[in-house]
Amino acid sequence: MLHVVKRDGREVEFNSIKISNAIERAAEEIGFSIKVSEVLELTQDIIKNLEEKSLERVTVEEIQNMVQDTLLHRGYNKIGNAYSNYRRERTKVRDIKSDLMKAIAQIGVETDRDNANVGNNFSSKLLRIASESNKWHNLAKMPKRLAKAHENGDVYYHDLDSYNLTVNCLHIPTKEVLTKGFNTGYGNIRSPKRIESAAELSCILLQSTQNDMFGGQSHPDFDNDMGEFVELTRQEIKKELIEFGIDENKIEDICEKKVLKSVEQAMQGIVYNLNTMHSRAGSQVPFSSINLGIPNNKDAALVCEVFLKEYKKGLGRGEQPIFPNIIFRVKAGVNREPGDPYYYLYKLACDVAAKRMNPTFMNIDATFNKKYYDMGVVPATMGCRTYVCSNINGEPGTKGRGNIAPTTINLPRIGIIAKGNIDKFFSALDIRLELAKDSLIERYNVLKHLRTKDLPFVVGQGLMKGSENLSPEDSIEPVLKQGTWGIGFIGLAETLIALTGKHHGEDEKSRELGVKIIKYIRDYTDKLTKETKLNWSCYATPAEGLSGKFIPKDRKVFGVIPRVTDKDYYTNSYHIPVGYNISIKDKIDIEAPYHELCNGGHISYIELDNYPDGDTIKDIIDYAYKNTNISYMGINFHIRYCKKCGTYLYNGEQQCTACGSHDIQGVSRVTGYLSLDERFGKGKYEERADRVSQENGSYVYNI
Numbered sequence: 001m002l003h004v005v006k007r008d009g010r011e012v013e014f015n016s017i018k019i020s021n022a023i024e025r026a027a028e029e030i031g032f033s034i035k036v037s038e039v040l041e042l043t044q045d046i047i048k049n050l051e052e053k054s055l056e057r058v059t060v061e062e063i064q065n066m067v068q069d070t071l072l073h074r075g076y077n078k079i080g081n082a083y084s085n086y087r088r089e090r091t092k093v094r095d096i097k098s099d100l101m102k103a104i105a106q107i108g109v110e111t112d113r114d115n116a117n118v119g120n121n122f123s124s125k126l127l128r129i130a131s132e133s134n135k136w137h138n139l140a141k142m143p144k145r146l147a148k149a150h151e152n153g154d155v156y157y158h159d160l161d162s163y164n165l166t167v168n169c170l171h172i173p174t175k176e177v178l179t180k181g182f183n184t185g186y187g188n189i190r191s192p193k194r195i196e197s198a199a200e201l202s203c204i205l206l207q208s209t210q211n212d213m214f215g216g217q218s219h220p221d222f223d224n225d226m227g228e229f230v231e232l233t234r235q236e237i238k239k240e241l242i243e244f245g246i247d248e249n250k251i252e253d254i255c256e257k258k259v260l261k262s263v264e265q266a267m268q269g270i271v272y273n274l275n276t277m278h279s280r281a282g283s284q285v286p287f288s289s290i291n292l293g294i295p296n297n298k299d300a301a302l303v304c305e306v307f308l309k310e311y312k313k314g315l316g317r318g319e320q321p322i323f324p325n326i327i328f329r330v331k332a333g334v335n336r337e338p339g340d341p342y343y344y345l346y347k348l349a350c351d352v353a354a355k356r357m358n359p360t361f362m363n364i365d366a367t368f369n370k371k372y373y374d375m376g377v378v379p380a381t382m383g384c385r386t387y388v389c390s391n392i393n394g395e396p397g398t399k400g401r402g403n404i405a406p407t408t409i410n411l412p413r414i415g416i417i418a419k420g421n422i423d424k425f426f427s428a429l430d431i432r433l434e435l436a437k438d439s440l441i442e443r444y445n446v447l448k449h450l451r452t453k454d455l456p457f458v459v460g461q462g463l464m465k466g467s468e469n470l471s472p473e474d475s476i477e478p479v480l481k482q483g484t485w486g487i488g489f490i491g492l493a494e495t496l497i498a499l500t501g502k503h504h505g506e507d508e509k510s511r512e513l514g515v516k517i518i519k520y521i522r523d524y525t526d527k528l529t530k531e532t533k534l535n536w537s538c539y540a541t542p543a544e545g546l547s548g549k550f551i552p553k554d555r556k557v558f559g560v561i562p563r564v565t566d567k568d569y570y571t572n573s574y575h576i577p578v579g580y581n582i583s584i585k586d587k588i589d590i591e592a593p594y595h596e597l598c599n600g601g602h603i604s605y606i607e608l609d610n611y612p613d614g615d616t617i618k619d620i621i622d623y624a625y626k627n628t629n630i631s632y633m634g635i636n637f638h639i640r641y642c643k644k645c646g647t648y649l650y651n652g653e654q655q656c657t658a659c660g661s662h663d664i665q666g667v668s669r670v671t672g673y674l675s676l677d678e679r680f681g682k683g684k685y686e687e688r689a690d691r692v693s694q695e696n697g698s699y700v701y702n703i
Contacts, residue, residue, distance in 0.1 A: 002050065005059045014050075014058070019043050019067060026071075026083040029152060030557055031417030034079070045070050082557070089151045090144075131161040138163040146439050153553035155436055156408045156546055157443070162214035164446050166455060167483065168406070169215030169386050172205055172463055173399040175225035182461045184208050194236055195303075198229035199266035203273040205463075206286040206324075210279040212458045216287035216673075220380035220398045223292040223307070226266075227300030234259050263302055267310040274323045275315060287673065288324035291380040293349065294334055294364065295342060304345055308359070312352045317646030320639050320667045322674045325383030326359035327632070330625055331373070336365075350621070351614035353635060357667070357674060360603070360634040363625040368596050372396060381632050383672035384542055385601035386484075392529055393466075393481045400465035403600060405443050406486035407436040408541040410550045411517070412570055415498030416558050422513070425499060426520065433524050436487045437536075444485070444534070448477040485534055486600040487525055488541030490550065491570030492517065493577045497563050504590055505576040515593050518574060522597045537600030540573035542672055547572065567690070574598070578607070579690040584620060592628035603672060604630060607692065608637045611650060639667040 002014040020043045027034040046066050050058065064087060071080035138160055139147045149155050157163065178198055181191045182205075192198040202219060209217045219225060237258045241251050279286050292308075295301040308326075315321055328349040335342040349359050362381055364370065369379045372389050377397045381387050386403045389396050409432045418425035452459045453472040459479060462468060466478035493503040495517070496510045504514040518538065525536040547569040555565040571577050574594040576587055584606055591604040606620055617635050624630045640649045642656035643663040655662050666677035 002055060003057050004063065005057050007060060011057065016043055016047055019046055019063070022067060022083065023071070023079065026079045026086065029086075029154075030078055030082050031419070032078055032082075034076075042070055042074060042076070045074070086148060086152065089148075134162075134164075135160040142439075142442055146435070146442060149435050149439070153410055153413065153550050154432060155410060155439065156549065157439060158406050158408065158546075159214045163405075163443060166213050166450070167215075167402070167404045167447065167479070169213060169217060169382060169384060169402040170209055170458060170464060171218050171220040171380055171382075171386075171388070171398045171400065171402055172209060174202060174205060174219045174222070175228055176399070177205060177461070177463060178202070178225070179228070182457075184457060192229055193232050195226065195229045195233045195262050195266045196269065198226060199270050200273070202226065203270060203277060203286075206274065206288045207277055207279045208457045209463065210286045212455045215403070216289060216382050216384045216386070218289035218291060218380060218382045218386075220291050221294075221378060222290040223300045223304035224294075224296050226303045227295065227297060230259065230263065230299035230302060233262050237262070260302070260306070263306045264310065267303070267307040268313075270307070270324075271310055271313075271321050272315065275321050285323055287384065289327060289382040289384075290324045291327045291329060291362070293327075293329040293342075293345060293359075293362075294331055294378055295345075301342055301345065304342075305348060308345070308348050308352050311358065312355055314356070314646070317644075318648075319641060319643070319646050319665070320356060320674070321358075322667070322676070325673050327362050327381055327383075328353075328359035329362045329364050329378065329380075330621065331364040334364075336622075336625065347614065347618065350617040353617045354612050354614045357634070357636065357639060357669060360632065360672075361621050361625075363631045363633075365625060366595065366629050366631040368599070368629075369631060381601070381603075385540065385603045385632065385672050387599065387601045387632075388484050388535070388537075390535065390599070391482065392533055392535055400463060400482070402464075402483050403486050403537075403539070404447070404480055404483035405440060406488045406539050406541065406600070407439045408488035408490055408539075408543065408546060409433070409436055409521075410491070410554070411489050412491040412494040412498060412564060413550070413554050415495035416554065416561065416564065418499060420499055422499065425517075429517070429520065433487065433521065437528060440485045440487070441532075444480055447480055448475050450476045452476060481534060483535065484537045484600055486537050486539030486541075487521060488539035488543075488573075488600070489518070489521060490541050490543045490546060490573060492574045493571040494564045498561065503577060503580070504574075505580050505582050505586070511590060514574065515597070518594055518597045522599065525600075538598050539600035540594065540598040540602040542601075543570070543572050573602075575604070577690075579692055581692060585623065588620075588624045588628055588630060592624070592630035595631040596629055603632045603634060605634050605636050605669070608635060611637055611639075611648075634669060634672070636669050641665055641667075 003011045004014050005011055020039050023039050023042055024034070049066055068080055068084055071083060139150065150157050159168070178201055179191050181189050183189065184204070189201065192201055206217050234255060237255050238251060241254060246254060274288050275285060277285060292304045295304055311321060311326065328346070330336050330346060334340055335346040337343060353359050362379070364373050364379065372379050375396065377389065379387070379389050380398045388398060388401045388403065391397065414425055414428045414432060417428055451472065452467070452470045452474050455476060458464050459467040459470060459476055460472065464479045464482070466482040470478065492514050496503045496514055500507065500510045500513065502510045504511040522538040525538050528536040551565055551568065551570055558565060560566050574591060576582055576590060587606065588604065595602045612635065620635060621633065624633055641647060642649065642659060642661050643665045644661040645656065645659045647656050647658040649657065649664065654664065656664065667674055668677055
C-alpha cells in the first residue's frame, strides 16, 4: 500500500487515475490531441517508477516531479511544459497563503471594531483586506479546477477581489427610495420637498450604493423620478410668494421662473457632484449612469431638457464632465419623429452628444425592448452596459435589479485550439460554458452566506429587489435570485479569424458563423434559466481591464498568430476590429443582431474622426433605429481641451489657441464610460491607438 503525503500533512491512498487526469488536462489546455492508450502508457511508466523505489510514502511534489520528467523524457514536451506552467501558478497561490489567508477569512466575516468609524460594508472590508491579497485568497479557497481555469486564461472571474464580499451593480429605484426616505447609517433622511434637495439626495444614493457594491449604478428613469419633485417645488414657491404678499395675477409667471431656476440649480448640482464626490474610501467618484428621454409629463420633460443643457455647459471652466454616463431613450411616437411631443428633446440630446460624447442612445423600438415597453416597463441600461428586464422569479423590470456577477469566456483560445474545425470549436465551447456556469454557481454559494448587514445600504434599506422584509442577520439569497448571472465573451473577431481566416466584417460566412456562436451561448443561458430558476444571461463583456489579460497568456502558449495574438488586446465582445476600415452603415448592420442575443448587456460604437454636429449624430441614430434592431449605441470621437481655460481644441493642436497653455487634456470612451486618456490600461491604450473612423469620407453616402 502506497500512501501520498499531501502538503497539509494528511495521508491518502495512492490513486493512479489522478495522474491520468492531470496528463489529459494538460494536453487539453494547449489543444494537443493525445490518445487514451498513450495516457495509460505514460501513467504505467510513472507507476513502474514508483514500484522500483519500494516506497511506503511519497509526497505530492515527488509524484508531480515524476509526471513532469516522464512527459519530457518520452517526448511530450508541449504537455510537459503546460503541466510545469500550471504547477508554478499553483505554487504562487500557496506561497501567499499562511497567516494572511486566516486574517483575510476573518475580515471577510466581520470587520474588527478597533475603529468605531469603520463599518461592516464592502468598502470597509476591502480597505482592510487590500484588493490583490483578497484575489489570491478567493483563488485559494475555490475548487482547484475553477482556480486553474482563471489562472491559465480559459475564463475570467470579474472583480475577483470582491468575490466573497458583495455583488456587481444596481438600477436604483430612485423615486421610491426618495419618497419613503432612507438611512445611510447615522440617521433618517426625510423625503425631499424641493427639486434641489431631491437632486442632492439622488447623488447620495449613487455614492452610498457604490460603497456597498463593486460595479456601477444607475438612475433608470431619472427625468420621471426627479419630475415628481418639481410640483412639490412649485407648491413651496407659491406658498412663499403668497406669504410675501405678491400680486395674485403675477404669482403664476413669477412661480414658473423660480421653478425653472430651481431645476437649473438642481441639475447643475448633479453634474458637479457626480464629478467631485468620492466613494469607496475616496478611491473614485461613483460609476454613475442616468436614463432619460421618455417623460410622462411636462415636469419630467423640463428635468430632461434642463439636465441636458447643464451637462452641455460642462464643469467650472467648461471642462468635459466624465460622469454621469447619460442614456437617452428614443421611441417613435414619443420623441423620434418631428411630430412627436418630445422630438425637441431628441434633437437637443443629439446636439449635446456632438459636443460631449454623451448622451449615448437606446432604441426602445427594438423588438426586445418594445415587448417590455408595451407591458408598462421602460428598459434601461448603464455605461457598463448592464441590461436586465426578464425575471423568472417575479415581475419583469429594471428597478431594484442588476447583474450579480459575470464570468467571461476566452473565445479566441477556443478558436485557436479548434484549428478550423467548427465541430471541435463548439465541443470545446461546451466545456467552457459548463465551466462558466460552475464558477457562477460556486460564486452564488459563497455570496448567499452574506447577510443583510454586510450590504447595509442596498439590502438593509430595501434598494434591491428581494430585500423586502429581510432582517440584519438574514441571508441575501432572495436578492441573488432577482439579479442576473452573466456568461460573457471577448474577442469574437479574433475567434472568427482563427477559425476561417476572416472576421465578420470581412466575410459573409464568418458573419453568419459569428451570430451562430453567440446564439449558441444565448441558447445555453436560456436553458440554464429554466433548469436552475436563476436569471442567466449572455453578456457582451465590456472588458476594460480584461482586454489585455488573455492575450499574453495565449501568445505564450500558441505564439504570435497574425491578426489573432499579434497585438496587445482582444477586440471587445462582438465588435468589428477597431482598426478595420468599414462604413457606418455596414458596422451598424453587422453588429445589430448581437444586441438581441446579448440580453445581459450590449453596446455598439461608431468612431468619428472629428467633432460631429448634432445633425450627423441624429442621422446615424435614425438610420440604426429605423432600419435595424440595434438597441444601445454611442458615437465616439476624441475630445481635447485646455486644462487652464477650458477651450476646446478641434484640429489636433498641442497648444491652447486661447491662452497658449500646453496643458491639454484628452478624453475618450472606454467600455461605455468616458475616461481621461492617461487612465487607460495598457490593453485599452493600445486599442484606442488602433481606432479608425467609420466615416470613409462623407457619412451621408454610407447611410
